[in-house]
Amino acid sequence: MITSQEQLQSVASEYKKKTAAFDAVIKICCGTGCVSSGALSVYEGLTAGLRGEGLADKVLVKKTGCHGLCERGPIVVFGQDEILYQSVGKRNIDADVASLIATVKEKKVAEQLLYKGEEKGKRYVSPYEIPFYSGQTRVVLSLNGALDPENIEEYIAEGGYGSLHKALHMSPTEIIDSIEKSGLRGRGGGGFLTGYKWRSCRQAQGNPKYVLANGDEGDPGAFMDRSLMEGNPHAILEGMAIGAFAIGSGQGYIYVRDEYPLAVHRLSLAIEKAREYGFLGKNIMGTGFDYDIDIFRGGGAFVCGESTALISSIEGKAGEPRSKYTHTVDKGLWDKPTNLNNVETWANVPHIIDKGWEWFQSTGSPRSKGTKVFSLVGKVKNTGLIEVPMGITLKEIIYDLGGGIQGDKKFKAVQTGGPSGGCIPEVYLDMPVDFDSLTKLGSMMGSGGMIVMDERSCMVDVARYFLNFLVQESCGKCTPCREGVRRMHEIVDRICRGDGCRGDVEHLEELGKAIQLSSLCGLGQSAPNPVLSTIRFFKEEYIAHIEEKRCPAGICKDLIKMQILPDLCTGCMRCAGECPVGCIEGEKKGVHVIDQSRCTKCGACYDACRFGAVKIE
Amino acid sequence: MEVNSERLHEIINKYHGSASHLLAMFQDIQREYRYVPKEAIKFVAGELNMPLAKAYEVVTFYKALSLTPRGRHTVHVCMGTACHLRGGTNILDAFERELSVGVGETTENGLFTLETVNCLGACALAPLVRVEEKDFGKTTPGGVKKIINEFSGGEPS
Numbered sequence: 001m002i003t004s005q006e007q008l009q010s011v012a013s014e015y016k017k018k019t020a021a022f023d024a025v026i027k028i029c030c031g032t033g034c035v036s037s038g039a040l041s042v043y044e045g046l047t048a049g050l051r052g053e054g055l056a057d058k059v060l061v062k063k064t065g066c067h068g069l070c071e072r073g074p075i076v077v078f079g080q081d082e083i084l085y086q087s088v089g090k091r092n093i094d095a096d097v098a099s100l101i102a103t104v105k106e107k108k109v110a111e112q113l114l115y116k117g118e119e120k121g122k123r124y125v126s127p128y129e130i131p132f133y134s135g136q137t138r139v140v141l142s143l144n145g146a147l148d149p150e151n152i153e154e155y156i157a158e159g160g161y162g163s164l165h166k167a168l169h170m171s172p173t174e175i176i177d178s179i180e181k182s183g184l185r186g187r188g189g190g191g192f193l194t195g196y197k198w199r200s201c202r203q204a205q206g207n208p209k210y211v212l213a214n215g216d217e218g219d220p221g222a223f224m225d226r227s228l229m230e231g232n233p234h235a236i237l238e239g240m241a242i243g244a245f246a247i248g249s250g251q252g253y254i255y256v257r258d259e260y261p262l263a264v265h266r267l268s269l270a271i272e273k274a275r276e277y278g279f280l281g282k283n284i285m286g287t288g289f290d291y292d293i294d295i296f297r298g299g300g301a302f303v304c305g306e307s308t309a310l311i312s313s314i315e316g317k318a319g320e321p322r323s324k325y326t327h328t329v330d331k332g333l334w335d336k337p338t339n340l341n342n343v344e345t346w347a348n349v350p351h352i353i354d355k356g357w358e359w360f361q362s363t364g365s366p367r368s369k370g371t372k373v374f375s376l377v378g379k380v381k382n383t384g385l386i387e388v389p390m391g392i393t394l395k396e397i398i399y400d401l402g403g404g405i406q407g408d409k410k411f412k413a414v415q416t417g418g419p420s421g422g423c424i425p426e427v428y429l430d431m432p433v434d435f436d437s438l439t440k441l442g443s444m445m446g447s448g449g450m451i452v453m454d455e456r457s458c459m460v461d462v463a464r465y466f467l468n469f470l471v472q473e474s475c476g477k478c479t480p481c482r483e484g485v486r487r488m489h490e491i492v493d494r495i496c497r498g499d500g501c502r503g504d505v506e507h508l509e510e511l512g513k514a515i516q517l518s519s520l521c522g523l524g525q526s527a528p529n530p531v532l533s534t535i536r537f538f539k540e541e542y543i544a545h546i547e548e549k550r551c552p553a554g555i556c557k558d559l560i561k562m563q564i565l566p567d568l569c570t571g572c573m574r575c576a577g578e579c580p581v582g583c584i585e586g587e588k589k590g591v592h593v594i595d596q597s598r599c600t601k602c603g604a605c606y607d608a609c610r611f612g613a614v615k616i617e
Numbered sequence: 618m619e620v621n622s623e624r625l626h627e628i629i630n631k632y633h634g635s636a637s638h639l640l641a642m643f644q645d646i647q648r649e650y651r652y653v654p655k656e657a658i659k660f661v662a663g664e665l666n667m668p669l670a671k672a673y674e675v676v677t678f679y680k681a682l683s684l685t686p687r688g689r690h691t692v693h694v695c696m697g698t699a700c701h702l703r704g705g706t707n708i709l710d711a712f713e714r715e716l717s718v719g720v721g722e723t724t725e726n727g728l729f730t731l732e733t734v735n736c737l738g739a740c741a742l743a744p745l746v747r748v749e750e751k752d753f754g755k756t757t758p759g760g761v762k763k764i765i766n767e768f769s770g771g772e773p774s
Contacts, residue, residue: 036752070741220697223738258644258681259737299640299679302735316637317671318678377699377740384741415698451698465701469735475678536662580711580758600714602707602758 001278003286005165008156015153020476022060024104027077029145031066032262033384034073042074042089045097054153059104065231067145069132070384077127077145078103084111084127087557118403132382135401137363139371140347141387144231152273155234161279163350167242168287171352172202175246179349182357183369188214188305188342189417190522191368191445196418197339201329202247204337209249211291212333212340213240214310215256215263218302219418220469222449224373225343227385229256229263232347233270237293239346241280244291246616247339250295254311254343258300270355271415302419302473306521307340320477321521331579342447344373365391368434372445375608378415378452379406388433395429409454413537417446419466419473420526422533423459442533444526458555459538460545462518464492466530474523481524482516488531496556500546505535554616557601560615564605566591568613575605575614618654625660636665639675643682652683688723688730690768691715692748697736699743704758708744709733711761728769 002008019025028034028043043063050056067075072086083103089096099110114123115130120293127133138144143214147154155161165177180195201209213236217225225313228236234612256264271293274280282290303309303321311333332338348370352360364370368390374397377383381403388397394414398404405411413423416433422443424431431437438445453462469487476482486512512528519525535542544550551559564575564584571589576582583599586592594605606614628645632638639661646657650738653676662672676682694709709720712731716724723730742754746764753764 033741036739036742036754040623220736221699221740223740226738259734297641300681301679316639318674409671457702578759602708604758
């Protein structure tokens, strides 16, 4: 058991000594994105190659958590971020592995694996030079992609659990004071002041108290919590232990989504190791403080991200929310005082204790302090995970870090906050991103999903998408949400099918407001947001669907037709090869024709054609 | 369907027979049988001394649990926002067509169950399909047959 700062340091220095003995360190991103792109084969190929060269003992190859630039995965980084290789093994794995080994042996940088930017011919060697990384301020993500999440010594070597030791020698009120003064607000989307919540829970009557982490990241398009749980699980445990000490809790749970088996695995390992080292369990770090954490796996229900539903779920019931006439800090899990924070909030805590509230307070915008992790996805060039100071503009995020829109198409909107949020149009691109400004636009920060849409995204279809999602996910306990959202979906679906009628838009607005006012929990109260915000900013698209029976973006299948323009068709046969139903006919070098009776309007031919000969009407 | 009561006891004991771990128990049972047999629900409810309706409420509430037998492979087509924008519905259509089943159904030969999932968290690779533990990123409607063949193992799909 580790009981002092000195012991922590000695574990750290011993581990550093051990790793310094290696000639080189290679970090392979094994986050979900890179693994899906084949990172594990790169790892296997590289370790086998190094063994063949007799270098297995000289080179340390690490599997790390998500590095962020998922679009260009698998990502391989050398040393202290000196060289970054992207798309390794995508085209020719053997040649790429040989290049990795050559980089180690001859210090030869493989040009073809370097990141290529927008400027022609420019290649970036270090990740620090790539705008995607240089534009970020990484706090919570600072160790993601740097350390092996399955090795607790790596975390300790980076100063891990030092904050816990420091906190255990502060008084609980001192800790709560500094969290409150730092201005940290809940990263799960609500934006409630964390310190205030902790204080209320500490002062609440009743024993025992519970400290929970919400890892039920259900927003489609958001994966920052997953990357944190997979990439740096100890930071979450450390934050929770500090919070538990401040609040006076002896037991906690991390609620993790069922769809995240790797996160469950990594967290379980981390908990086991933390207990071994005396950071969890009885008599933590010899101070007499007892606190332990168990993992609770969700069951694939979106509503369980809502605090009271999450608590019902841990109690062994169906995950239905209850109305919040009593706060969970007073009566939460098993009717005991309970403090629930999102995993990203917890991961911020050790940094605040370590560097002080003044440091945390110095970044961010006036009423939203610190940094926020966003997952930047959709029609943007550099999809991936970013961490930026609050108050940065949408334009900076999408164009400077994200590199702009794929295929240099026209930007249409950015959707933030998942199904609870809304779509923000181009005119507001200069808006600073923080809790309050996004709410003003009828959207919200949410957990941090940012989905970029271009001219080929139909806003009515997007509204239908979210409504369909919410109809499936509504727990059904309260009528406004169960029946109202379903009714909204019926109307929007009819509009997308070309059966919309005058008055539908007004009806949707009225229904939306009623649902917002009368639903029981956050899911229902925010469910109309995607519809109301698209009506607010893209009303003309609704009108085009209703009055002209036309889908301007060419997405709604009942309103479009695919056609091949004979003048532009070269007969290259690419479209016919891609068509999943084989409804494109024509000779090689002859004009091709789509059999309209069989066409599923999937657009595969449109995407395949290099001559712009496929037209969507 | 006959259930192995010894194995069910093991699962219940793993969670110290605590009703608050009902969901976890059913998840383990599902792993064992590839669905939650109603005999198992009765057994667990009896052992935990709870009304059968309460146990059913939990099983039917969570999407991760299934009351009907599932195929050998589960195809998860991601319906996250990023996947939707990049054509996820077309991928789903292609699977429905190729496997001749709807969402939540199992093919006649018991090989595939088709499911949708509301985001797997690998949005950069949209549209994404997961079969068992394997992810297929940037899929196209035309590539669906290849994925099915990979898991058909020579049997007609």
